[in-house]
Amino acid sequence: MPPNLSNSPIIRIDTPLVSVITPTWEREAMLPFAYRSFAHQDVSACEWIVIDDSATPSAFMASLRDPRVVYRHVAQRMSIGEKRNLAADLARADVIAHFDDDEFYAPDYLRTMLDQMKAAQADMVKLSAFFLYSRVYGKFAWWDTLRKSGLHFRWSRQPMTSLSFPAEHQAFADNHLGYGFSYVYTKRLWAAGPFEPSSFNEDCAFALAARAREANLLLLADDIGLCVHVLHAYNTSASFPQYILPDALVARHFPRLAEAMREMPAIVRPDAV
Template sequence: MPNSPNAKTNAPVVSVITPTRDREAMLPHAYRSFARQDLGSCEWIVVDDSERPSTFMQNLGDARVVYRHVPQRMSVGAKRNLAVALARAEVIAHFDDGEYYAPEYLRVMCAQLGERRADFVKLSAFFLYSRVYGQFAWWDLLHKSGLHFHWSPQPMTALNFPVDHRAFADNHSGYGFSYVYTKRLWAAGPFESGSSNEDGEFLQAALERGANLAHFADDIGLCLHVLHAHNATASFPQYLLPEALVARHFPRLAQFVEALGEAPFER
């Protein structure tokens, strides 16, 4: 009950939020990423505007999971806002429905949030996997010039960007799959509901209000960002990685890649 004296004590440490649509094939894997987290008390809030509710989510039977199916189409920003409004924790973490999150992901991200006294933490460099190319890579968003590989639904190309490449000036603030922040920060400026870049604009607006951002490079395998044939934005990793090397960082990688192979190319 909201007014119970134990409500605050029983509240989760982190509320994980996932906006989704037509991703039934990947929701079981998203749940496994959540369920394997080694950080104490967490909840998972899924807002789904698919035409029909998810059979998997409806039959899940996990008290830590809140599943909200909405009959009308909503933007990603609007679904994020609804999910955060439902959240009981003071810390919000994004779990996108097609990404791989290692068991220690939330623990490490929350430690960074606390140790650096930040309002917001995200990855400034991360591992990627392209379903189009069947290739792994690593992208450091803070290194904006030099050799980059252009990853999109089209054939891969190599590009050499000049120093102070303007197109990459603010790209380190985007890629919201690794966002972790306080609910207080969100309350001061929620996501824009109709934007095509709701993640980046949300963080930029927070920085303009004086929010303290902490970011760091993932060089241990906290998360794997997955690109598919219908990604809205391109990616530009600097390093292509062999699968054998990546597998050292992601012990459960084989199971995840197998699940991807069986899932359709969803948007």
Template sequence: MPDSPIAKPDAPVVSVITPTWQREAMLPFAYRSFAHQDVGPCEWIVIDDSAAPSPFMTSLRDPRVVYRHVSRRMSIGEKRNLAADLARADIIAHFDDDEFYAPDYLRAMLDPMKAASADMIKLSAFFLYSRVYGKFAWWDTLRKSGLHFRWGPQPMTALNFPAEHAAFADNHLGYGFSYVYTKRLWAAGPFEPSSFNEDGAFALAALARKANLMLLADDVGLCVHVLHAYNTSLSFPQYILPDALVARHFPRFTEAMRELPAIARARP
């Protein structure tokens, strides 16, 4: 890893990183999220430990794309670290291969991050779409108590959490699909070589080093966290959104979910 992770003068403004595994059908969808971003020069770094290289990725002729196929299985944390090490920008953003990012997503994250001189920014409230239930929802992870819906591979249930719900104490720091941070922050404490909660552990370690972490509530439709039958973590939104409301106020959500390919594998 570099001793001095300072971006070069000709470096992109942000390096988008994506770990993937056996998700060939999802990669064109993920590429569209990257290619449609309305920020300045950026790059997309994809680390793939699938059985064979991706035909889609190897056929791309986009100079902004860095594709690395590795021959051994790696944890998500290891793949994030490899991608971050390759990043040329001073800012790193996570794009998971099964999420939807609106064209103004990166700009909406980078502008407040830079204004506050933050080391890291992430969404504390966000939209979700369950492919199991065929429903959209919204979750404010800073609200730890009260009515929540349990969303996962199993049938939906309603839960009422007490005011001091210890299991939710740090969950606003996880869900790394919306992480944006400086390369310097990563170099000071890379991801653990794990495929579960490597993101939450990264954020907690950064806070322990007194990093300036900024939280942003998405109430305008910057991103959709997509849930499917292969998710390894549960979500607990407080609000289930009527289809008519989503179609009227967030038409790009419904269009994107119609274009979303089938997912046949678990986490990358």
């Protein structure tokens, strides 16, 4: 279990550079781990907005004494898109970043994404290639979503299989715009086209609508271990990485990723945040 950071030094800010938003549902065990990802970011001028529609409010969130944290417990169940919209509406910063409650974000994640976004004068930046960890298989992998064809591995709650996709594989035509765990975008972009009130594919629909408005979307390949997209037994969707990474390689070259996965608590509720 990650350490409780509720006694971390208080950092007071007037206007944050970035608002981190997290929709959650029945993930009390994961919230300390998610908070640690936020609290360890080397961008201090940030806020964390958590929208929680669990049956009861979070005891952990109530224990925090960090003025950068905004926690809202809502009585009725909401879709992921609705929770993202509520959090984005509350955001005080001009830039919004997604932190899902079951992913790991390294301390330099926000700074790197913000720097790249600023350099490209982008309206939105996301990872098009990223690390994955399957808690079902106990393995790391890497997926370049811009490579649509060729050998891929199907990672889900089921046994792993290998697939070879043809060129111009239509099912993957826009999948590089989905996987919203790594979305960073301007609040102005969100205001022009909020998320659909859905819990499936609302992220890709958001990015597709932004592209249709000719927004400047920047895609980045993570080859340094900025974050890990974590798969578990309750995932309803599949991922299709091209590379399975040997444990020794991860331990040597990406030790913080391996350590984070060892410390991540068990997920005991279905994947429907």
